[in-house]
Amino acid sequence: MKPVTLRQIAEILNISITTVSKALKDYPDVSKKTKRLVKETAKTLNYKPNSFAVNLRTRESKTIGLIIPEVVHHFFSSVIKGIISQAEKNGYMVIILQSNESFELEKKQIDLLLRKQVDGILISLANSTVRYEHLNEVLDQNKPIVMFDKIAKLVNCSKVIINDRKAAYLATQHLIDIGCKRIAHFRGPLLPQNSIDRFLGYKKALEDNNLIYDSSLVYVCNDMSFDEGKNFAKQLIEEHSNVDGLFINTDLVAVGAISEFNKRGVIVPKDIAIVGFSNWFMSSVISPSLTTIDQPGYKMGKKAFKLLYKEIKNKKENIEVKYKKVELPVQLIKRESTAF
């Protein structure tokens, strides 16, 4: 009933535990014959090494922690998938925790993971995170941490991001290219760098094209929801009937806006052209389908794990680790919401 141990195999074969252990790990100082014997009995007894003991001895768990703001989210789902599949290839498992966009919760989750002694941590910060002691504590404990998408510039670690500013520029430029003259922006919350950067990209594109930047055309979303998209869309057509282009921080909000425009008889893209951000799946299936920036979640997850894995390995072998900042390319997906 109890699980098989090295000791049992040793007793059966009348050899030492040491030799059994070595045989299973193909140490050179064990004869072929004993190796064969040991492996055979291990197999028949269905021996599985006690991972708790192995962890304790080797001081590693082959497990990493992942903290994300929200699980039910197309982009983060893709990231999770990327991380899990890459981790599996390297024999790692992933523990997922949610911060729910709360700084306090994020701190707690970090602490939990440190107690759990994961080998490393991947994190995308909560919007409300403005202090970084908890992240630095991880680094103090000499544990690798890699940040992705929502990062803290001031924390000294590897990062995987997209260039939000450039992407937003691309999006806005596209609106300008198709002839929009008065372009509004539904931006994200004031805090996270991403929405700031997207806003700056939008602004820069206007300026580079000699279009006037009008701050009253910028609406600040807080919870980035479908309903917020609807509400601001309504507000926009009431306050600025002459707007002909709209760049929105996130597809979900954009879909809300489109829905509201449809309802009110505002024709997208004829009356107002729209570009979203992230390329959620639904953006391709709504009507009109939404032009957007493809944010490569799956790739980002893969890359983030790869960086973390390398850091874990290097630390183990006492090789100096160099922090990298990887910028993944984005792509403009043109669809009906900007097609004439």
Place this chain on the structure above:
Amino acid sequence: MKPVTLRQIAEILNISITTVSKALKDYPDVSKKTKRLVKETAKTLNYKPNSFAVNLRTRESKTIGLIIPEVVHHFFSSVIKGIISQAEKNGYMVIILQSNESFELEKKQIDLLLRKQVDGILISLANSTVRYEHLNEVLDQNKPIVMFDKIAKLVNCSKVIINDRKAAYLATQHLIDIGCKRIAHFRGPLLPQNSIDRFLGYKKALEDNNLIYDSSLVYVCNDMSFDEGKNFAKQLIEEHSNVDGLFINTDLVAVGAISEFNKRGVIVPKDIAIVGFSNWFMSSVISPSLTTIDQPGYKMGKKAFKLLYKEIKNKKENIEVKYKKVELPVQLIKRESTAF
């Protein structure tokens, strides 16, 4: 640099490791004074118990494994969220693995989790899973396993499901109630019980309402994709122009179908009314919005964890565990695709 241990605290205070351990765990045979002293120094040294050692000693990891067919999926995301949040409340962490709907991979993941010595396993089976040795191995090792949504009736363990047959009946009845006379069905693959049950519910509803069941109106989806929805929609109007109702196994396919109908000028719901299944978020935002069955993923995740937790606890305390089969209620969400 090295993490603080009980030994260090003991040496500082000139007491034994035993007493330190006991003090931290509030054993009654430690004086208030020593307790205070120990806790203070533990705090100032930022002591964190070595979880590897604790695991080895207590033979539990406070970690469970979760195997799902696909991470990037609205329903499963919700389940994940439900599981994680409930697990957190009880001090558990969740390792997530993907089976990618592959039986072989599922077997491998189970083995990985057993080696990892998780305290229990939650699983939603892959479509291709038809043999259950791997699941029984878990039970043989006396480890709790709880299945949800895609279950195996023949495996003796707790389960959390919805009544797919009843739900499908509900959906079909709704189509009949609004006046549909000739109702088609895009069903799921032949294997998993869910799609069989949904098909049976559809059929039963027809029979109970004296409508003829016509097998040529049933189309079998294999990969349950958006494109499959489009393709079968096209095929349907070519082969059966007189169909006025359509019940589809999954929202994603339904959205594909709607998209195709829209493109071809088939008016939903006037020409053909549609009911989907699962209530993916996008179903509420497409046009026309999709009537569907709400599948309570979040609740299902919570419930599944609760059952698993109880089994873990009971096993530890040698209380006999009774396997439960919990059936969560579903709800018909009426939207435009069936509204006249």
Place this chain on the structure above:
DNA sequence: TTTTTTAACGAAAACGTTTTCGATTTAATC
């Protein structure tokens, strides 16, 4: 004073591995 009870502490074993280093045996070399 002696005995019993209670409070407070600690020694030691155990959990199952990994790995160092020394011991033994056998084969190779002189």
Place this chain on the structure above:
DNA sequence: GATTAAATCGAAAACGTTTTCGTTAAAAAA
């Protein structure tokens, strides 16, 4: 045959905790 080299094995420590059981000292009861 003596010496060295190579091959094979095992003893033992270590990882850091938990828990049983015994010990000591102080307080209470006799």
